Amino acid sequence: MRYCWPIRPDSSSTFAVSTYYPRSASFPLQLGRAILLVCAALLLAACGDRGPARASALPSGATVLVIGDSLVAGTGASRAQSWPAVLAETTGWSVVNAGVPGHTSADARGRLEGLLSELRPDAVIIAIGGNDFLRRVGEDTTRGNIEAMLTASKAAATHVALVAIPEPSMGGQMLGMLSDHALYERLADEHQVALVADAVSETLSQENYRADRIHANADGYAYMAGRVAETLAEAGWLNR
Known part of the structure; x- marks a missing residue:
């Protein structure tokens, strides 16, 4: 059961009630998405540091x-x-x-x-x-x-x-x-x-x-x- 103090229906009431709600069930999903975004950013950064592509061999006389x-x-x-x-x-x-x-x-x-x-x-x-x-x-x-x-x-x-x-x-x-x-x-x-x-x-x-x-x-x-x-x-x- 959830308890809260009695409040008046004014602009502050929404904030007061919301602070007593339990953590949203979507929180683990949001955390997982954040971790995936960080990993993607790290992978992109690593790709950017690979340097030039390997060149083909130059023949004798080049x-x-x-x-x-x-x-x-x-x-x-x-x-x-x-x-x-x-x-x-x-x-x-x-x-x-x-x-x-x-x-x-x-x-x-x-x-x-x-x-x-x-x-x-x-x-x-x-x-x-x-x-x-x-x-x-x-x-x-x-x-x-x-x-x-x-x-x-x-x-x-x-x-x-x-x-x-x-x-x-x-x-x-x-x-x-x-x-x-x-x-x-x-x-x-x-x-x-x-x-x-x-x-x-x-x-x-x-x-x-x-x-x-x-x-x-x-x-x-x-x-x-x-x-x-x-x-x-x-x-x-x-x-x-």
């Missing part, structure tokens, strides 16, 4: 454009010992080294359209940004330039990858603990391209792989090429 700065050009060793040259030997691809020492993301962006039109590459690998960081170019500017390069590359080639560049850190280098600038993971996720993470950071963190503070030596570029090839194989670019 044209691969690598655009960047001195770390692409091979400064600290020779162009023949640069990581794009070693990557070509490893994969059998026709790798075009479009690295220019001293170039920023703005410079690379300015060159890219002509290179895409001339070469019509099957794949594009972008490795730029180090000089932006050293010259303290605004992050928004660097981000905008790389975004434009990713968009243009995806429109021109079937395979696109972004090589992460480390955030400048004298302490990190001395301790052998350089780490990628967070900009690159965000850009790769947003544009759904393959991310070559840690290849440059790991190379420049090891003194025996450096020619100077910001460039690799021949052994370093060979190591870097191996890390690039490993990542691209995982992304489906190479049959292993």
Whole structure:
């Protein structure tokens, strides 16, 4: 039996009576629906973090454009010992080294359209940004330039990858603990391209792989090429 205080039939009476009713029988159903909605949201979030779909393997002889700065050009060793040259030997691809020492993301962006039109590459690998960081170019500017390069590359080639560049850190280098600038993971996720993470950071963190503070030596570029090839194989670019 339910009891309540006698009340007058005014606007407050409905509230007074309702507070004494037992919990609705539909409460377990409502709770179950809420749990299902939370689970669905978590599943959607997980799907959004899967990254780009696995690419098809590039055949031997495929044209691969690598655009960047001195770390692409091979400064600290020779162009023949640069990581794009070693990557070509490893994969059998026709790798075009479009690295220019001293170039920023703005410079690379300015060159890219002509290179895409001339070469019509099957794949594009972008490795730029180090000089932006050293010259303290605004992050928004660097981000905008790389975004434009990713968009243009995806429109021109079937395979696109972004090589992460480390955030400048004298302490990190001395301790052998350089780490990628967070900009690159965000850009790769947003544009759904393959991310070559840690290849440059790991190379420049090891003194025996450096020619100077910001460039690799021949052994370093060979190591870097191996890390690039490993990542691209995982992304489906190479049959292993």
